[in-house]
Amino acid sequence: MAFQHNLKLGESINNNQLTSIFLCSPQGGMRRSHKTNTLVIVSDHTNLLYEDRWEGKVFHYTGMGQNGDQDINYMQNRTLAESRTNGVEIHLFEVFRESEYIYMGEVSLSAAPYEEQQLDKGDKLRKVVVFPVTLKSAKNPIAVPEKLVQEKNALKEKNAAKLTNEQVLNRALNASRKAATRKTVAKTFDRDPNVMEYAKRWASGICQLCEKSAPYFNKKNKPHLHTHHIKWLSKGGEDTIENTVALCPNCHDKMHILDLQEDVHKLKQKVKNHNFKLLMEV
Template sequence: MKFNPNLKIGQILTNNQIGKLFKSTIYMGMRRSLETNTLVLVSDHTKLYEDRWEGNVFHYTGMGKNGPQSLSFHQNKTLAESNTNGVDVYLFEVLKPQEYIFIGQVVLVGEPYQEEQFGEDKKLRTVWVFPLKLVNDKKPIKIPKKLIEIKEKEREKLARKLSNEELNLRAKNARRKAINRTVTTKNYERNPFVTEYAKRWAKGICQLCEKPAPYRNKRDEPHLHTHHIDWLSLGGEDSIYNTVALCPNCHDKMHVLDLKKDVMKLKEVLARHFRENINQYKKALS
């Protein structure tokens, strides 16, 4: 008899409830249950993994925390063969610690592909990514914007804990395409490594008016906003090559006026920064 979890889309469970319902482990992101003939996928966005929605397709990173992943390794193989092996696949997302949102039953809609991501050992490695869609081509549920904001704050906390060396590596290797998912209002999810990188190299100085940040936040850091010179809503990259740090007044000015002279100045600030980086690298090698 086919297993029916009897869950409502959007229902929030605890980790232990998932284990009891699906008769599975509670300790991994990919949880195979022989008893219910299911594979539960948990995508925890409060950690440094890079699962993402692109339209109606969810790109899920495979199993293996360090080193290059193998497609034949444990549940990677199960998921890769899920359209023919009879195993039903269910997806949960974590946007707030300890809250597992049931997204629904999913199916593989394309060939797994490889890309580079960082492992838990902070080393860049090759992973397998699985493109998934909800069954019957359903659209993903609309997530309350408040939950997305909580998730972004959790990831920003993680980014702030990184050393300059690790942050530079992660920011420079970040995907340039902004994550666009359906929420109660349209939302572009910023990469926290790119955001933190821009703020650190600004060193508390607005990159447009060139004045110090007007005040310091509760963490005693200069309060600056990050700004995408070419707006994400118009196709701009979410990358360190398109992101600057501005005081609140200049950030507001850019979104109200977006003057060509200001855009050109900010692009020159970025270009100069990366020219200096290259020169420093050459000196280090000589």
């Protein structure tokens, strides 16, 4: 018999409510409850460690383990991996603000778990187990308020700006190549903040198209430049440092209105000639 939680898709609850409803632990990203025969998986987007993402209708959820290679047989990784046969219900929540858990719905594995590389808590590259899941009661992921996605992206950008050049380079080089997408009021792309931060530091305050200094400094006394994907994400471009440059607002506007081939070629040449293993102190 299915567990009766009485939550509606898109409903927001706090951690205490989640714990009391599912009778699970108040901590962790994967919370097993034997009393309700459920596994709550929490994708906390305020946590910079895991790279969970929607790709269309499939949510790619990173397994347990913060340091070193992950093991598919480790604790709740195994529960989720065997969820097609063990009878455990899987319920997905996403977090965009601290202590605000949005119920996305019951999910099930849509394909076999696979391995990919991500950075661990110590910024060391490791293998992680990724579980592709889809919603059981809805054809598409529910739309979340665009403001929440913007707040999450702003938080990640703020945290990326605090990193050392070495950390930014390491995280940008190992960022997921495909931009995550999700449904809001309008379709938005979850851009990797480390890729954006790298492009700005590489530019060192100079627009990479017109080659003039940024028009002004922002409130944090940093040159105001926009990051731009040479091949737009909406056209299949990758969210990588090889496809991202920093432009003054005027040139950024020009690229989105005209996207002239000579400008595209110039930016591609800059990327081609750049040594991405180096990032000078700024």
